[in-house]
Amino acid sequence: MSEITIAIDGFSSCGKSTLAKELANKLNYIYVDSGAMYRAVTLHLINTGILKDGHFIKEQVLNELNDIEIRFEYNRDQKKSETYLNGENIEKDIRTLAISKQVSAISAIGEVRTKLVKIQQDLGQMGGVIMDGRDIGTVVFPHAEVKLFMTADNDIRAQRRYLELIDKGECISLEDVKKSIARRDYLDMNREIAPLSKAEDAIEIDNSELSEEDQLELALKIINEKKLALQTAN
Ligand code: DC
Numbered sequence: 001m002s003e004i005t006i007a008i009d010g011f012s013s014c015g016k017s018t019l020a021k022e023l024a025n026k027l028n029y030i031y032v033d034s035g036a037m038y039r040a041v042t043l044h045l046i047n048t049g050i051l052k053d054g055h056f057i058k059e060q061v062l063n064e065l066n067d068i069e070i071r072f073e074y075n076r077d078q079k080k081s082e083t084y085l086n087g088e089n090i091e092k093d094i095r096t097l098a099i100s101k102q103v104s105a106i107s108a109i110g111e112v113r114t115k116l117v118k119i120q121q122d123l124g125q126m127g128g129v130i131m132d133g134r135d136i137g138t139v140v141f142p143h144a145e146v147k148l149f150m151t152a153d154n155d156i157r158a159q160r161r162y163l164e165l166i167d168k169g170e171c172i173s174l175e176d177v178k179k180s181i182a183r184r185d186y187l188d189m190n191r192e193i194a195p196l197s198k199a200e201d202a203i204e205i206d207n208s209e210l211s212e213e214d215q216l217e218l219a220l221k222i223i224n225e226k227k228l229a230l231q232t233a234n
Contacts, residue, residue, distance in 0.1 A: 003029065003128030004230070005143075006223065007136035009196065010150030012100075012184050013161040015207050015215065016132040019150070021080065022216050023223070024130045032072065032123050034133035034140070036083040037116045038107040039094035040070045044085055045106060046098070054102050062111050070119065097170050101180060104187035107134075113193055134188050137199035146226050147202035148219060156208050157181060 006023065008016050017033055024031035045051035050060045072081045073089075082091040093099075106112055113135075120140045124131060131140065137147035152160075158178040165172055188196040198204065203222055207215045 003126075004145035004223075004227065005124055005127050005141050006130040006146045006148070007141050007144035007199075007202075008130065008132040008148045008150060009134055009137050009198070009202065010132075010148075011152075011157065011196070012181055012188070013157040013164075014150040014152045015160070015212075016150050018212060019148075019207075019215055019219055020130045020132040022212070023219055025079075026216070026220065027130075027223070028128075030123070030129045031081060032120065032129060032131040033081070033083070034116070034120055034131055034136060035103075036072075036091075036094060037070050037119065038103050038112070039099050040083055040085045040090060041068055041112055041116070042099050042103045042106045043090055043094050044068050046102070051102060051106065054105055056105075058109065061106070061109060065111060065115055068115075070116075072123075095168070097165060097172060097180070100184065104184050104191075108187065108191040108193065110193045117194075134196040135194040137202050138197060139194045142199070145230065146223050147199050148222070149198040149202040149204045151204060151206045151208075153206075153208040154178070154181070 006029070008020050010016050020031050023029065042051065045056060045061060045064065048064060050056055050064060069086050071084050073084055074081050082089055083094060084090065117140055120131060123129060124141055133140070137144055137149070158174060158181055161181060162172070162174045162177040165177065205215065205218060210218070
């Protein structure tokens with residue numbers, strides 16, 4: 001059987017990318033972090049001075065889009081794929097709080113989405129891809145064979161994100177992390193174009209009480225069952 005497409009959507013800090021990376025390693029699939037692409041555009045707009053403290057002139061953003069080239073390259077030493085913006089490795093630069101705070105506004109721009117969705121669909125056209133994001137099962141791959149929708153308790157998500165940020169040396173309180181996550185959820189769910197929503201045929205995984213191993217096991221079970229059902233149907 002040819003390789004399938006796996007779409008993983010959900011709120012921020014729900015463990016989507018952790019699960020997606022582990023699944024990709026287990027299944028030998030390509031992992032694509034679509035959020036990294038929106039973060040890369042945001043970084044570029046900050047670097048060019050077009051985006052300042054969350055403010056921008058839309059026309060300037062649109063004029064800049066043709067000058068943004070994003071690609072992923074697998075780092076064999078780190079055993080993970082890294083994001084490149086116009087030839088430069090920006091994997092670390094896009095994971096900061098400053099980018100997290102401004103990325104939702106940029107990802108709400110229709111033309112930005114059109115450009116990135118096209119790249120995402122091109123990357124997934126051969127199957128054998130696991131992509132995580134907010135609109136993968138609804139817009140990017142509406143026909144993905146497996147769609148997972150991740151959720152977790154708000155306090156647990158905030159605690160996880162807080163520990164990640166502290167680990168990276170960011171100076172922030174748990175309360176501020178909670179506020180930042182709640183704001184991003186609100187913006188991602190309420191934007192006009194491709195808002196975060198669960199595809200009708202997505203299977204929800206609440207991982208509040210699940211260990212990484214349990215979560216991986218559950219997702220693999222869902223995927224294997226789906227593959228079996230597809231084989232039987234053929
Ligand atoms: O997954 P992440 O937290 O790195 O994503 C960063 C932001 O990018 C997220 O707040 C909303 C946006 N995003 C999106 O709009 N659509 C996607 N498919 C992925 C991310």
